[in-house]
Every structure is written in C-alpha cells, then in structure tokens.
Amino acid sequence: MLPGSVGQSEGAKMKQDDFLPDDYRPAEDEPFMNDKQLEYFRRKLIEWKNELMAGSRDTIEGLQDGTRNIPDVADRASEETDRALELRTRDRQRKLVAKIDSALRRVEEGEYGYCEVTGEPISLKRLDARPIATMSLEAQERHERREKVHRDD
Template identity: 85%
Template sequence: MGQTKGSEMKQELFLPDDYRPADDEPFMNDRQLEYFRRKLHEWKQDLLSDSRDTIEGLQDNTRNIPDVADRASEETDRALELRTRDRQRKLVAKIDAALRRIDEGEYGYCEVTGEPISLKRLDARPIATMSLEAQERHERREKVHRDD
C-alpha cells in the first residue's frame, strides 16, 4: 500500500464562482493565486482538447481529392490549422511556465522591474511576465531594432 505524503497534499481552496481578484486585498494572496491557477489550468485544458480534435480531424480528412483546386484548398486549410496548433503549443508552454511561477511564488511580478503586474492585465492575459509599462518599452525597443 502506498503512503500518503501529508505535506505534499494541498487542501482545495474554496473560491466562489463569482470571485475576481481585487486591488483592495493583499497582492497574490492564496485566493488570487488559486484563481489564476484555475484560470490557467482551464485555458490549458481547452487548448489541449482543441488540439486533440484537430489531430482527429486531420486523420479523418486524409483522402484522395481528384480536383486540383479542391486539393490545394484543403492543403491550405490544413497548413493554416497546423500553424494555429503550433501557436497553441507555444501557448501551452507559456501556461506551464506561468503555473511554475505560481508554485515558485514569482507569479504576478514583472520579470524586468520586479513590480506587481496589474490584476486587470493578469486577468486579461494570465501568462503576462511583464507589467504593461515594461512590455511597452520592450516592444518599442524591438520595433527600433527591427527597423535597422
């Protein structure tokens, strides 16, 4: 029989369905962390489910299409779908990184300045690693270097 490791088992934190992180509570308290953990897990599950559906669809649609225009159209659709899946795969990696930051106590803080990232920004983009100001500076620098 296996042993239960008490210290490794986390107690489920109760969050009401209508809970939203608020600025008037301590930043990244247990409720906020649980809120973002659940949001990230749900997002990841949705992406993985979509990915499974795509793979099944691509396998089902492998057929010989005699018309050249129809075949080209189907190949274009397939390429677009695969590109979308690749973007989603990268997104899943970012979600996993955000979940790691939650576990390590680093979630919600800008990787550039160390300042808290606004709750509004995190709610809209829970994988954000920079505050809005740091992100804008980063994008301006990137644009300048791209124009060289």
Template identity: 80%
Template sequence: MKPQIFLPDDYRPAEDEPFMNDRQLEYFRRKLEAWKSELLEQSAETLEGLQDSARSVPDLADRASEETDRALELRTRDRQRKLVGKIDSALRRIANGEYGYCEVTGEPISLKRLDARPIATMTVAAQEKHERRERVHRDD
C-alpha cells in the same frame, strides 16, 4: 501539501486585498489550468480533423483548398502549442511564488492585466518598452 483554497464561483481578485494572496494565486492557477485544458482539447480535435482529411482528393482545386486549410490548422496548432508552454511557465511561477511580478522591474503586474492575459510576465510599461526596443532592432 497545501490546504484546499475555497473560491466562490463569482470570485474576482480585487485591488483591496493583499497582492498575490492564496485566493488570488488559486484563482489564476484555476484560470490557467482551464485555459490549458481547453487548448489541449482543441489540439486533439485538430489532430483528428487532420487525420480524417488526409484522404486523397482527385480534384486539383479541392486539393489546393484542403492543403490551405491544413496549413492554417497546423499554424493554429503550433500557436496553441507555444501558448500551452507559456501557460506551463505561468503555472511554474505560481508554484515558485514569482507569479504576478514583472520579470524586468519586479513590480506587481496589475490584476486587470493578469485577468485579461494570465500569462503576462511584464507590466504594461515594461512590455511597451520591450516592444519599442524590438521594433527599433527589427528595422536595422
């Protein structure tokens, strides 16, 4: 088992320290765990809300409005479920020592990018290239 890493509350990964050192990895691990916990909490609240609203509404307009709300909640919940999967994948990459490196080029992903989007798997350049290629194929 790894020793506990001390991180001050105001710690932010910096470019002048070794890339993906123990402190940076711990910072991102904690950030991902907190995000995952928040999403799971919201998901539980959504489920409770859906169960509470599963009652029969006699007015057609109210029922239509409620069904629209339910569909939106379910779409949001599905998006959150996929996001939790990406967070789990990022946590596995941290455990495997692969976190912070582009899955396409192997280059380090910038700390600013990882701080803004800790589930990122590609550098900005690789992501843009991927999205351009995706758009071209989508237009076929």
C-alpha cells in the same frame, strides 16, 4: 515521491477549492497575490490549457480522419491550405501551452504576478486579460519600443 505525499497535496487543493467561490474576481483592495488570487489565476491557467489541449486533440483526429483522395485539383489545394493554416494555428497554441506551463510554475514558486524586469506587481487587470504576462504594461511597452527600433535598422 512518498505514498502519503500525493494525498496531502490533494488535501491542500481541496482546502483551496473550499475557500474560492465560483464568482470570485481578484480585487485591488486585497493583498496582492494572496492565496485566493493565486488560486484564481492557477485555475484560469489550467482551464485555458485544457481548452487548448482539447482543440489539439480535435485537430489531430480531424487530420487523421480527413486524409482522403480528392480528384479535383482546386479542391485538393484548398484542403491543403486549410490543413496548413490549422497546423500553424496549433503550433502557436503549442507555444502558448509552454507559456501557460511556465506561468503555472511561477504560481507554485510564488513568483507569479511580478514583472520579470522591474520586480513590481503586474496589474490585476493585465493578468486577468493575459494570465501568462511576465512584464508590467510599462515594461512591455518599453520592450516593444526597443524591439521596433532594432527591427527598423
């Protein structure tokens, strides 16, 4: 990477920050996935990822600090169950971080917001509720119906 390229990308981000008000919400009456919408979803994804990563750090610290010798068998079993549940939750969140990273890549590549099956735009309401969505609601429903049919076999 060239020494000046970092400053240029930071400058581009500064310009994006300037044009996106804190109370901005994507609207159906503006061009789909315009610069403001892309920046809105990029920020939303980064904020979500940061929250997940902070939670993971807290869990790791808690597990390291929580290692202790508990003489009561029932209390020890209860603590082990809690730890297993926490680790399972964190594993799900680790997978979610990978999906967030994938969505951020799609934002950078200009593919974000479009269904990977049909190529049609994913509704703004769906993206706001599930920013990692890769399929339109209709495509997702078809996918889940097919999945259920094959599962019942």
